[in-house]
Amino acid sequence: MLKFRTRLILSHLAVIVVILTSVGFAAYWMLSRAVYNQLDAALLVVAETEAAVLSSSPYRAIKLNDTLSGSDRLSFARIDRLIQVVDSEGKVLAQSANLGNTQLPVPANLSAMFANSETVFETLFSFGDEPVRMVSMPIDRLDTPVIVQVAGSLDDVHNVLNVASLLFVMMTLGLLTAVAGVGLSLTRKAFQAIENIVQRAQHINEANLNERLPHPGSRDEIGNLVDTLNEMLDRIERSFEVQRRFTADASHELRSPLSRLRTELEISLRRSRDPSEYHETLQSCMDEVERLTLIVEELLVLARMDAGLERGSTxxxxxxxxxxxxxxxxxxxxxxxxxxxxxxxxxxxxxxxxxxxxxxxxxxxxxxxxxxxxxxxxxxxxxxxxxxxxxxxxxxxxxxxxxxxxxxxxxxxxxxxxxxxxxxxxxxxxxxxxxxxxxxxxxxxxxxxxxxxxxxxxxxxxxxx
Structure with a gap:
């Protein structure tokens, strides 16, 4: 079975991995939503711009602003969007030059879009060489509904998300390495103090109960543990001392009457005596026996009480x-x-x-x-x-x-x-x-x-x- 130190480090790392993974997935999802929303907003701006131009010139032929005019002013307008205008039957009325001979797919629910004036966003995974994000916006022009479609490549979005994923993985690995190193160092330091306590405690036995565990000098959990163990050793030492003194006193109290009893019997057996002398010796021996019996009975009662067996029925x-x-x-x-x-x-x-x-x-x-x-x-x-x-x-x-x-x-x-x-x-x-x-x-x-x-x-x- 793994040591407690190893289990603690592994548990700590597992918790950190779960936390970092959860945070990484949440950050990735939020970034993905933000990047997609930014692209959708950019597409929508282009669509709204084209829709505004078409609505402002209802009698003019449909023409798209997909190229820059010869202006001397600096412009950051994007010209890499794919633009297409279709009527209510899906017929292409105009399209940007960068579409070439290709047409953007027409939404299947055209009638619902015109009825609800609903702007629809969708992702085209199989259009051209790159996945494309497209917005379709219905507008009315001379009571003739048309749909302005604007699409843009998702390649930049995917590149941003891929870089972010790599960055998240590298940050996670770096954090795990740092946390593991710091945790290992702190755990080794904490458990080294505990191991020192264990080694010192293993050398304390009944022969050297006066020794105590070394205090780390801090008032933390380990310091409290050492204080508690030293207090326990104090109680054990006192108990052993009481037990030693009790055994010595009991031996002395039992030896004295036994010695007197033996001495009186030996003296009585050295020569023949009168019955009165034998009676006096036997009476003295009887007194010593009664004293021994009383001591033994009291010792037995105390021993049973120490074991919790002599309280008696109340x-x-x-x-x-x-x-x-x-x-x-x-x-x-x-x-x-x-x-x-x-x-x-x-x-x-x-x-x-x-x-x-x-x-x-x-x-x-x-x-x-x-x-x-x-x-x-x-x-x-x-x-x-x-x-x-x-x-x-x-x-x-x-x-x-x-x-x-x-x-x-x-x-x-x-x-x-x-x-x-x-x-x-x-x-x-x-x-x-x-x-x-x-x-x-x-x-x-x-x-x-x-x-x-x-x-x-x-x-x-x-x-x-």
Whole structure:
């Protein structure tokens, strides 16, 4: 298949050929009409002149003015016209000397011409050695109708048209050559820039995603294309970086409990122990297994959400019922940490989401709030309603989150400095999972610090009207 560059040039030339051909035919037709009209006008002038002479001298014998009188004045009058006068029966009454013994053909519809006083133009292709153009004009002379016929050669007309045709062909070929040359040069220049972009793009892979395509320096379509491709490379690089970091963090989070699990099992098998010691070791191993199971389940949910497979079937649910059930379930864990969870009075809110999704988001937010609240602390759950959105807030009175860490708390496996220094349990997936679920249902989670201390996580989502 032809290259796009070749197809573009050929298409361009085809359009130019069609345009020039159409213009050439139109110009040729107009020139032909103009030349023929000029000849017809010249013949008609001669015919009218002869008719005027015959009409002004009705008693004189018919005589044609086909020769110049012996005048000293300069005259450009044409004497190469063939002139003939015939009566109503087609009999020749007079003719110019240049006709010799030849007669101009008489029109077949003489009666119609005399009746309508119609002047007729016709072309004689087989008269003499050259094609001839003839005009026949009826006049009345002493109540005797006669026809004045004037003919002229079409040789000059055909010569003009032939020269014009040759000129049109030469101009068309010249224009095509010029247009083809200019088009080829411009196309080569434009596609050379594209080929440079393609060659550079072919050398960019996952190992050198930091490289970018060279910008041509112009703000035209090619410049916009390069900007768009570079922006796409930026997004791809960020995605690869997130994927690399995610893989590294996942490997680390899975390796740590597996290492601890293996170490405890190896220590337990070095010598015989009491049943209570075995029970303690097995309980510790069970805790590590549960932590591994939770991490794997959250990773699977995130992977399915990334693939668009975990949004869940939506339904019209009462947010008040979900808040009440989730707060009641979390009270036991909060009580062990001497933290109180309080659901403040809230309006009735109905939303179109999956029940399990809302429950998981609220559970993760409450779990974080309880873990980071000091003993005797308090976690508040509030609900505010605007015109078309609802905002579910979870507030704690813990240490809060530093400003420079707030932009990263929703990243996968990210754990803030407070979580690391206090050795708070968790893998850093809860907030990332909650944010992904919220975005999948048309909402989002944002975070801020309380003026009095602590953090506020706000889950905003659309209402059902």
């Amino acid at each position: 339904e019209t649910v009462s947010l008040n019922a979900i808040v009440e059930a989730t707060v009641k379930r979390m009270q036991s864990m909060a009580g062990k940490r001497d933290v109180q969870i309080i659901a403040e009075p809230m309006p009735q809110v109905v939303t179109n989401m999956a029940y399990g999704s809302v429950d998981l988001i609220l559970t993760n937010l409450l779990d974080n709030a309880v873990k980071f609240s000091p003993p005797g602390g308090r976690v508040s759950v509030r609900l505010a309603v605007t015109e078309n959105k609802a905002a579910l807030s979870v507030c704690d009175n813990g240490p809060g989150i530093d400003q420079d860490e707030q932009q990263r708390i929703f990243e996968r496996f990210y754990r803030g400095s407070v979580a690391s220094t206090r050795h708070v349990a968790g893998a850093g997936l809860g907030l990332a999972l909650s944010q992904a679920i919220a975005c999948g249902h048309g909402g989002y989670i944002e975070m801020t610090n309380n003026d009095e201390g602590g953090s506020v996580f706000i889950f905003k989502f659309p209402l059902v009207r």
